[in-house]
Amino acid sequence: MSNSWERRYRMDLLIVNLRESSIRGNVLVELNKFIIHQSTEAMRMDLGFHLWNSELTFPILLQEVVAVYPKLLDPTILTMTETTRLCNALNVIQCMASHPDARIGLLRANIPYFLNPFLQVSENVMRLLQGVTLSILDLIAELAKFDESYGQEILLLLLDTQVVHLCLHCILHGHQQIRKVATFILVKILMQEKGLKYCCTLPARFLLVIQVLHQLVDKFTCDEIPCLQQIKCVVQCYLCLSRVAWVGGIYDAVRTYFPQQLIDNTFGNITRVSPSSCFSPDDLEIPNMLHQLVLNLTRQPPQ
Structure with missing residues (x-):
């Protein structure tokens, strides 16, 4: 049995098992381990494309994100197990975003809007959700690839989701690693002509930056x-x-x-x-x- 065949079999098995709600938490753990073991960018992109095109996978992952919304009102009741499970789901979506076709598909599906509630929280709540915030920013950084196919469409879609304001909020209230990733996203936007124009057109927005x-x-x-x-x-x-x-x-x-x-x-x-x-x-x-x-x-x- 070739390594390539074994890898594809393992990938397909994990994707199928993801549909079983009773074991989904464990499957997400195994899927994250599988992603980590993709030794090349090409392998990671292939996995991302396969995940994006597999039936029900994205809706299932989105369900994992939305399920946490009620606990944002009081994140102290969010357990470590629930936080880890959410981060695992976000990491799988980030793997999807490594492929250009999946990346634009995620943005056309308005994925940032589903993530924004986690970034619009107060400083105290963000302190409790540092791992989740960092996972979301890493995902947005993966989406923010403007020099590839669909680059300008990706930029405009991200700007429509208030990504600049949210990055500034994270720079103000996040810990060091959160600030680092948020600033990285901001500079990628500013280095684009349309992104720079967006940040400078309104005096209040420019002054905030x-x-x-x-x-x-x-x-x-x-x-x-x-x-x-x-x-x-x-x-x-x-x-x-x-x-x-x-x-x-x-x-x-x-x-x-x-x-x-x-x-x-x-x-x-x-x-x-x-x-x-x-x-x-x-x-x-x-x-x-x-x-x-x-x-x-x-x-x-x-x-």
């Missing part, structure tokens, strides 16, 4: 040691915003809320180029971005 980013940098300064990827995402966000700073009279707002910590060497131990004479282009990426950002913010506005 730069205020939240400023508060995030303040967290880095006061009580959190950021990693290189976090700093890079924040700098990329400001760089995107600075490129449209002349439009609509928002230049002064960008400068007012720009955190000086990014350029006053507060994070020099992270962003400084190694003194070695031989360095990779990656070593220069953040310093070059900061240099361009300073240029964008110090130019005189056009008369």
Whole structure:
């Protein structure tokens, strides 16, 4: 029996067993283990496509998500077993989203709207649902692939679900890993022309974006040691915003809320180029971005 045949047999058996409500919790555990053991991206995409096209699988997983809604009113009654089961269901949906056809299918099926209630909670509730919040953000990050097929449709569908506002909410109230993933999603949106326009068209929305980013940098300064990827995402966000700073009279707002910590060497131990004479282009990426950002913010506005 070939490994490929064994893998497909195991996959089909798990999908069929998922329909049995009495054993579904255990099946979700096994399905997550099976996903983890997919050693290549191609294998993961194949599994995602197979899951998406299997009868009843997506409705069953959606049922697992919706079943938790009543307990959002009092998440203290949500047991660890229930939380783990929900995260397992979300991870399977994330595996689906690894395939482009399934990804656009999930968005056309309005999957973000079913996830939003978990992200619209208060800071205290989010603290109790950290694992669930992180699983949802990881799923949204998997959906947010704008440089592939259906990319622009995916962007517009996500923007319609208030994903920017929800990411900002998570940056303000989530723990470090939640903030990291939410900022990653935000910068991917800002790097798209239509996403940048969306964030800058309404003054209130634009002001909220730069205020939240400023508060995030303040967290880095006061009580959190950021990693290189976090700093890079924040700098990329400001760089995107600075490129449209002349439009609509928002230049002064960008400068007012720009955190000086990014350029006053507060994070020099992270962003400084190694003194070695031989360095990779990656070593220069953040310093070059900061240099361009300073240029964008110090130019005189056009008369």
